[in-house]
Amino acid sequence: MxxxxxxxxxxxxxxxxxxxxxxxxxxxxxxxxxxxxxxxxxxxxxxxxxxxxxxxxxxxxxxxxxxxxxxxxxxxxxxxxxxxxxxxxxxxxxxxxxxxxxxxxxxxxxxxxxxxxxxxxxxxxxxxxxxxxxxxxxxxxxxxxxxxxxxxxxxxxxxxxxxxxxxxxxxxxxxxxxxxxxxxxxxxxxxxxxxxxxxxxxxxxxxxxxxxxxxxxxxxxxxxxxxxxxxxxxxxxxxxxxxxxxxxxxxxxxxxxxxxxxxxxxxxxxxxxxxxxxxxxxxxxxxLAGSAQFYAPVSGILVHRARIGDTIRVDDPLFDIVDPLTGDITTVRSTTEGIFYMRRAIRFVTTGAPLGRVTGTRPIRSGVLLGA
Known part of the structure; x- marks a missing residue:
């Protein structure tokens, strides 16, 4: 060596x-x-x-x-x-x-x-x-x-x-x-x-x-x-x-x-x-172009509805975002079928923040496929 x-x-x-x-x-x-x-x-x-x-x-x-x-x-x-x-x-x-x-x-x-x-x-x-x-x-x-x-x-x-x-x-x-x-x-x-x-x-x-x-x-x-x-x-x-x-x-x-x-x-x-x-x-x-990236449509407390490694189907709930002032819950659901392979580690999100990814077999994205 x-x-x-x-x-x-x-x-x-x-x-x-x-x-x-x-x-x-x-x-x-x-x-x-x-x-x-x-x-x-x-x-x-x-x-x-x-x-x-x-x-x-x-x-x-x-x-x-x-x-x-x-x-x-x-x-x-x-x-x-x-x-x-x-x-x-x-x-x-x-x-x-x-x-x-x-x-x-x-x-x-x-x-x-x-x-x-x-x-x-x-x-x-x-x-x-x-x-x-x-x-x-x-x-x-x-x-x-x-x-x-x-x-x-x-x-x-x-x-x-x-x-x-x-x-x-x-x-x-x-x-x-x-x-x-x-x-x-x-x-x-x-x-x-x-x-x-x-x-x-x-x-x-x-x-x-x-x-x-x-x-x-x-x-x-x-x-x-x-x-x-x-x-x-x-x-x-x-x-x-x-x-x-x-x-x-x-x-x-x-x-x-x-x-x-x-x-x-x-x-x-x-x-x-x-x-x-x-x-x-x-x-x-x-x-990689088939993996779906999910984003927070609103800001709030992030509650995970799926476990890392789960097999996800279309419309399965992935995340709940809870408004700390009103208690309103916004659910983010999957738009694809695949493996829930990664997610962010934070538990409070701002509007537009990336949340996680699910693999997919059909290309749905183009251009820059990687995160920031």
Missing amino acids: IRQTIPLLSATPGTTREVVSYHFGPAEAAQKIYIQAALHADETPAMLTAVLLRQKLAELEARGALAARIVLVPMANPIGLGQHVLGQFVGRFDLTSGRNFNRHFFSFPALLARAQEVLGPDAERNRMLVRQLMGEALEQHQPLTEYDSLQGALLKLSYDADLIIDLHCSLEAVMHVYTSEAGWPDIEPLARYLGSRAQLLATDSGGQAFDEAHSLLWWKLRQQMPATQPVPVGPTAVTIECRGQRDVSHEHAQQDADALIDYLRWRAALTDAPVKPFPDLLTPATP
Whole structure:
């Protein structure tokens, strides 16, 4: 195991932060896997899973059981980790700029033009050339802020990986995963091992999130390059939501770390044990554009009428909103059928506040599919 650090651009005199990564496995291995946790820094369940994963990978490396290069960043957001306001942890947004830490990653704007100049008829050689162009672009890109330098540091660690796993958690949620339609065949075994209750698919969710900074770039290249300059299928990227923020336990973290190890065995990244049989897939994959987001039509006390993980039918009651002055109750009912996979953790809402989401099989949304 090799520990590396990347210093971030200092925001003010006397302050320095760094991204810490752990590198496992043989440098010459053909497969590279990148795993990070808590890009939204207040995602404690993801960090605890990464702690156990680091311990297990170190044991496996000592036994010579790693057949892939594995990079692990157990705490991907040191900026957000330091953001506490009157005792409240604020990890999702950069308090300096208001930007979401997992949106608008560098999109390699000049890559297509450069690819048209240098790619040839050999698809595998083109894979190497595209990665080379990505590395050059990242080296040339000059960050303006500490936030920018954090995003750049994470991309420099991950841009040449074959598999990118981004560990998050939601507010109150069941285990669920996000990936692309093209990536789903590779991610389905992982969803089975994790016991994921919702599998949400989108090629372009509209937010330039970390996972799509990898998968979407290669997908676009494949669409735009001519047949005489073939681009191979790019990396598989997945965002895993490790339940909700309060689901912090040794048992959950061990379960999730074990599932990731089982998946790495299936990918032939580990050689210590036979591949475990796949558990049942608990729910089929559905389009992210099909998930319904519910909002508060009025302000008041929020009372939940459904439990996280429930199978919901059209017109089922999801939320009651109680006016504290009049006692009037407004009920929010489901407009779709699916799994109630996430909801907000607050119990008093303002008008227009997002409340929660239910999966759906038919696309009903377009444009930016992610929340703020």
